[in-house]
Ligand SMILES: Nc1ncnc2c1ncn2[C@@H]1O[C@H](COP(=O)(O)OP(=O)(O)OP(=O)(O)O)[C@@H](O)[C@H]1O
C-alpha cells in the first residue's frame with residue numbers, strides 16, 4: 001500500500017525528516033509516536049502533498065505509484081485522507097456543501113456518477129450516526145467556531161464519508177474526552193478492512209487500546225528509531241523517550 | 255514554489271470573453287460636444303421641444319462645470335483627464351427602418367446577442383424574460399411587448415416612450431436625478447441617446463423579469479443610456495440589466511442614469527450584472543463606468559431593492575441609492591464588486607431616511623485580486639423626520655493576493671435619536687491553509703477558490719433572480735449550487 005524509502009525533507013533550510021523508511025501493507029494499522037517536534041506532522045503533511053515541505057531525497061510509493069509526483073488533490077482522489085492536527089476553518093462554506101463537493105470530486109475521478117443532494121444527505125446521515133455528531137454542524141460553515149472536539153469529530157465524519165484507502169490521522173485523539181475518544185476509535189475501526197490501511201499519529205497509548213495497531217513506530221528527531229508491536233506503546237508510556245537515545249545510539253542534541 | 259496568491263492569481267486571470275466587435279454599418283456623429291450636437295441628437299430622435307430644451311439646459315450646466323474643472327475627483331480612483339471633445343456622442347446601427355419583429359433584426363446583431371448568451375428567439379420561447387436590447391444607442395428589438403401591454407405594462411426603449419408616452423416621461427424624467435445632481439448626470443441628461451422605460455400600472459404584478467442588455471460596440475463611443483422605471487401603487491416589477499463591451503486599447507466612457515420611482519405599496523427590484531471590458535493585465539483600455547442610479551420610495555410601504563454584481567470596467571464609480579420618503583418604506587442594497595489586475599472600483603450606496611419607520615439594509619462584498627483597488631463608500635442619513643428608522647450595514651472584503659487593496663468609507667449622519675443603526679465590517683484572505691485543506695479533500699485549487707468566493711458572496715447572489723444567478727456564477731467563476739438555496 002505505502003512504501004517510504006529513506007525520505008529526507010526540509011523546511012526553510014532546516015532538515016526535519018532525516019531518512020524515514022516505512023512500509024504499510026493493505027489491511028494494517030500502524031501507530032507513530034514520538035516527542036513534540038520530532039517530525040510526525042511533517043511526515044503526514046508531506047504524504048498529503050503540502051508544498052511548504054521540500055523533499056530533498058527519497059521516494060514514496062503508494063499502490064505502486066510515485067506519490068511525490070501527484071498533486072494534493074490527485075492524492076486525495078486516489079484515496080489518501082489526512083485528518084489534520086489543526087483542522088482549518090472555512091467561513092461562508094457550509095460543511096455539507098464542502099463534503100458534497102469533495103465526495104463528488106473523488107467520485108468523478110473514479111468514474112462514478114455524482115450523488116445528488118438527496119442521495120448525498122442520506123449518505124451523510126448514515127455516517128453521522130457513527131460519530132454521533134449534531135446535525136446542526138452540517139449546516140454551519142466548515143469548522144467555523146467549532147469546539148476542539150467538534151473539529152476532530154468533523155474530521156472523522158469526513159473520513160467516514162470519503163472512505164479513503166489510506167487514512168492518516170494526526171493526533172485526532174488529542175484534546176478529546178473519553179467518550180469522544182471512543183467515538184473516534186469506532187470511526188477508525190469501522191473503516192478497517194483488508195483493502196485499507198491506517199496510520200495513527202498519537203501521543204497516547206490509550207487510543208491504541210481502542211484501535212489495536214499491527215505495528216508501532218517511534219519517530220525521534222526525524223528518524224524512525226524503533227519499531228515494534230503494540231506493547232511498544234505501553235513501554236513508551238511508562239518510560240518516556242529518553243531510554244531510546246542510549247539503546248538506539250542516535251545522537252540527539254536538545 | 256507557487257504561493258497561495260500566485261495560484262489564486264492564475265485562477266482569476268481568465269480572458270475577457272466578450273471582447274469581439276460586430277462589423278455592421280454605423281451611423282455616427284462627429285466627435286465632440288456642443289449645443290449643435292445636443293440639438294442633432296434631439297432632432298435625430300424627433301423629440302418634442304420641451305425635451306430639447308431640457309437637454310440644452312443640462313448641457314449648459316455641464317459645460318459650466320467642465321469649464322470650472324469641476325469633474326468630481328473625490329472618489330478613490332485615479333485616471334488621466336478625459337477629453338470630452340474626443341468622444342462621439344451618437345452611434346447607431348444603420349437600418350432601413352425600425353424592425354417590427356425579431357426576424358427583421360440584422361442577422362449580425364442577432365449573432366452578437368447570441369454570442370453574449372442571450373438568444374432573443376430562445377428567450378421569447380422560454381418565456382419569463384422579456385428583453386429590450388440596446389445596441390449602442392438605439393433599441394433594436396423589444397420582445398414580449400404585446401403580452402405586457404395586455405396588462406397595461408409599458409416596457410419600451412426610452413426614445414419610444416418619448417414618442418408614445420410623453421406625459422409620463424415629462425412628469426418623471428429628472429425627478430429623482432435632476433440634471434444638476436452631478437457632473438456625469440448633467441452630461442448624460444444632455445446627450446443620452448436611448449435606454450429603457452418601464453411603467454407598471456396600479457395593482458399589477460409584472461409576471462416576468464424585464465431585462466435589458468446594453469452593449470458598447472462602436473469605437474470611441476460613449477454610451478449614455480437613461481432608464482426610468484415607475485411602479486404605480488401596489489405594483490411589483492423586477493428589472494435585470496446586463497452589460498458587456500468589446501476590448502479596445504483606449505478607454506471608453508459610460509455615464510448612465512437610472513431613476514426608479516415606487517409609489518404606495520409598490521416594489522421595484524433592480525438587478526445588475528456589470529461586465530464591461532476591464533482593460534488588459536497592464537491596465538490598458540477598459541470602460542470608465544460613471545453611473546448615477548437612484549430610487550425614490552415615494553409611497554407608503556414602498557420598497558426598492560438594488561442588487562449588483564460588478565465584475566467589469568476599468569473604473570467603476572457608482573452608488574445605487576434609495577431615498578426613503580414614504581412611511582414604512584424599505585431600501586436595500588446588495589453588492590458584489592470584484593477588482594482584478596488594475597481595476598478600480600469605488601462603489602456603495604446612499605440610504606436617505608425621511609419617512610417614519612423606514613428601514614434599509616446594506617450588504618456589500620468587495621473582492622480584490624491582482625493590483626485591484628476596491629472601495630466601499632456609503633452614506634446612511636437619518637433625517638429629523640425619520641422616527642424609528644433602522645439601518646443594518648455589513649461591508650466585507652476578501653483579498654486574493656497581497657498587491658490589492660480594500661477600503662471602506664461608511665458615512666453616517668443621524669439627526670433623529672430614535673434611529674437604530676448597526677454596522678459590521680470584516681476583511682479576510684484566502685489562506686494557503688484553506689486551499690490545502692480543500693485540496694486534501696479532493697477539491698482542486700480552482701474549485702476551492704470558487705467555493706470560498708461563492709460562500710463569501712452568497713448573501714448577495716441569492717438576491718438575484720435565478721437566470722441572473724447563473725450568469726453571475728459564470729462571471730465569478732463560482733458554483734451556483736452552494737450559493738442558491
Ligand atoms: N512551516 C514550518 N516552518 C518552519 N519550521 C517548521 C514548519 N513546519 C514544521 N517545522 C518544524 O519542524 C519540526 C517538526 O515539526 P512537526 O510539526 O512535524 O512535529 P510533530 O512531531 O508533529 O510535533 P507535535 O507532537 O508537537 O505535533 C519542528 O521543529 C517545527 O518547528
Ligand SMILES: [Mg+2]
Nearest residue numbers: 040041042085
Ligand atoms: Mg504534530
